[in-house]
Structure formats: C-alpha cells, structure tokens
Amino acid sequence: MASSLLRHLTAPIIDNNPITLQILGICSALAVTTSLSTALTMSAALVTVLAGASTAISLIRRHLPSSIRLVVQITIIASLVIVADQVLRAFAFEMSQRLSIFVGLIVTNCVVLGRAEAFAMRNPVGPSLLDALGNGLGYSAVLLLIAAIREPLGSGSVFGVPVLPLASEGGWFQPLGFMLLAPSAFVLIGLLIWIIRTLRPEQVEVNDYPFQGTDGGARR
C-alpha cells in the first residue's frame, strides 16, 4: 500500500512527466529557463500552488457540482497564484520582476488544472497531495535541467555566478546567443523527449498516419 502511494509521487518524475510525456506546461518552460534562479523560483511557486490546489480541490470534491467544477477549480488556483505572486513581490521583488507575468500565468498552466481535473477530483487528499508534489517535481526537474544547459551556454554563468570567462571580457568563452531565445528550449525539450523515449520505448505514441507502402500495407 505504501509503495502504491509512493508511486503517485515518483511516477510523474520520469515515467509520466508532465512536460516530456503529457507535453503540458511547455509555455512557461520556454520562458523561464534562461537562468537557473528563475527556473528554481518558478518551480517552487508551481509546486506550492499545485500542492495547495490539489489538496483543496480533493477536500471539496464530494461537494462540488460538476457543472461548476471548472469555475471553482480556477478560483482556487487563481487565489493561490495571487498569494504566491504577492509573497514573491514582498520578499523577492527583483526576482518577481524577472519572472514578470509568468508566476501570474501559473493560473493557466495546464499542469495545475490538468492534475486538479484528472486526479484531485477523484482521489482522496493523501494521494492527491502526493500526485501534485510528484508532478511539481517532474516539472521542476525538466525546468532545472533545461536551465542548467541554457544558462552556462547562453551567458556563461550558473545561478548568476560567472563560471566561464566571456570572450567580451577577455576570456575564451563565446556565449551562444541562440540559448537565450525561447526556440532553444523547444529544441532542448525535443531532444530530451527523444532521449527519454529511446530509453523507454513504451512512451512512444501510436503513429496516426503510418506510411503507406507501395504494396498497400501500412507500416509503422
């Protein structure tokens, strides 16, 4: 029993990762991964909101008429997001400026509503909380991994601390401007999905449009 409970926590980290398998939350993953510190802050904010929202929605799941459930879910998520945003503004103003609207946009982050709708509405509080934490950690792991590639290659630093001597300041490292642009995260997430699906072929989706050979037979 304990192991199946724990599975809610560990499964979303690789096997059912919200970004690389469910392809949710891509927008913020592109936007905040130019540096590790923004990625870490965003991850913390998302984990907090996701855990709070899933717990709250799971608590009231039996009292929630299904016709208004989305409204209530969004209201709960939005309230938590506002709290998280205000806390950031109060205690880490500079960071909240750098994250600009992306903390506020957690409201529309598909991971949060997706877990509320798909899991917290039908499961008790304990598993819901674990599922939320697991998905939050899966999302954070991808964000931090992408940021750990983009920040050193794009600006020669890690957590804002210069580690590679920049060519513009007399060093040897020529930063890759491409890494500071959103498409680089797209490419990196694509490569990550490729690696994961090569290692775990069961994640590969069914081919909707198989190649029709000249013999008329469909091939994969």
Next chain:
Amino acid sequence: MTRPVWDANRLTLALAAGAAIPLAARIAETGAALVPALGLALALALVWQAVFSRARCRPMAWDGVVTALVFVLLVPDGVPLWQQALSLSFGIVLGSLIFGGRGRGFLNPVVVSLSFLLISFQGIPDAVAGTPVLVAAGVSGALLLALGLVSWRIVTGFALAAGLLALSRPGGIADLSSATLLISLVFLIADPVAAACTNTGRWLHGALSGALLILFATGTEAIIGLDPVISAAFLASLFAPLIDQGVIWRNTRLRARRQIRGGHHG
C-alpha cells in the same frame, strides 16, 4: 518502361557538381584559406550521415556532400572553424537527419545551420564574394535549371517579386547582384525539399521569398548580404507547406464545381 532518370545519388552528384563550380571560383579568389573549412564541413556532414544511417539501418546517403559544399560557399570569411562546425552539425542533425534524412523533412539543413550561426554568434561579418563567384554561380544555376533540378517557376517568381520591389531601394536592381543571393536562390530557396511542390505554389513560394528578401534587406545600404537572404529562405520554407495546401484546396474546389456544372448539362 522508362526508368526514373534521377535517383538520390545521381541528384547528389549533379547538385554537388553544380556547387563545385562557384566553389572553385571562390577558392581561386581566396586561396587555400578555404580548404580546411571545406574538409571539416565534408567530414562532419559524412560522419553525421553515417551515424544516422547506421542507427536507422538504412543505406548510407551522400546528400550531406551538397550541404557541406553550399555551407562552405555561403559562410562568411573569418568565422572560426568551431563555430562553423557547431552550426553545421546543428543544421544537419536538427534540420534534416532527425526527420529521416533528405526528402523527409521540410527545411534545408544549410538554411538551419546559417540561421543558427547568425542568431547565436555576435559580429558575424557579411559574406563578400567577387564577380567571378557570381558568374560561376550563374553558370551552375543555368545548368541546374536546364537539367530541371531547379524550378524555373520559383526562380521567375522570385526574380519578379524581388526585382519589382528592389526598384524602391536606393541602389535599384543592382543591389541584387550578389553571389550570396544567387547561390542561395539556386540551392536553398529553390531546393525542392524546402520549397512548395505544386506548380502554382512554386510561383507563390518564389514571389514570397523575393518579397521577404527585400523586406528584410530594408535599411541596409549596399548589396544584399547573407542575413536577409537566409531569413527570407527560412521563413518562406516554413510557409511552403501552407502554400501547397492552399493550392490543393483551391484545386479541389474548382474540380468539384466543374463536376457539378458538368452534371447539370450532361
């Protein structure tokens, strides 16, 4: 009865020969400085193709040779070799090989490589090639046109749009006389993999590339350089499938209408 004249290897051979003419002129112009870059590009292209053909259990494809030759032709002088190697690898792998190789993707790997180079690194100088390279590129373009490997519709559409719009520029049509532009038109914009593949679509694709080129070159004074050419080729190739789809939709609608009319009369 008639066997197809062009298979993949013959196509590669013809295109490589076409690219070799301006390349020879370029080497004659710059001297041996281009030889290490050429060797590196050829080696990289073939290594990546060998890796992917091995991983996918397919016969070795040689079209990387053309990619390497065109890349070396277009890359500006003075770009460090490691930057060239990185950009070319990026373009070949992510622009072509991950889709399954030439003919299975929708982008030209050279366009992807050069976009990566121009976006990633600051202060890439503009490519300057002299008149001999321009003439040689014209010769090879004419040969490939005569062989039917370059679509005359794309070239004409491009020439019309770019020529008309270039009249608004201070230098007029003379601004278009750049070897970079001509080589890109023949090998990148008119590349059948990246361009539209319906006849009407080819006209539109050529015209779109030409218009985009002049748009991107607005504000630059001299002869049109690498940056606007590559941006135009990249953006136009992204629109090529949409152009084709539009042409096909229109065609089906026209045919359906003809059917209905035919039904009434007959």
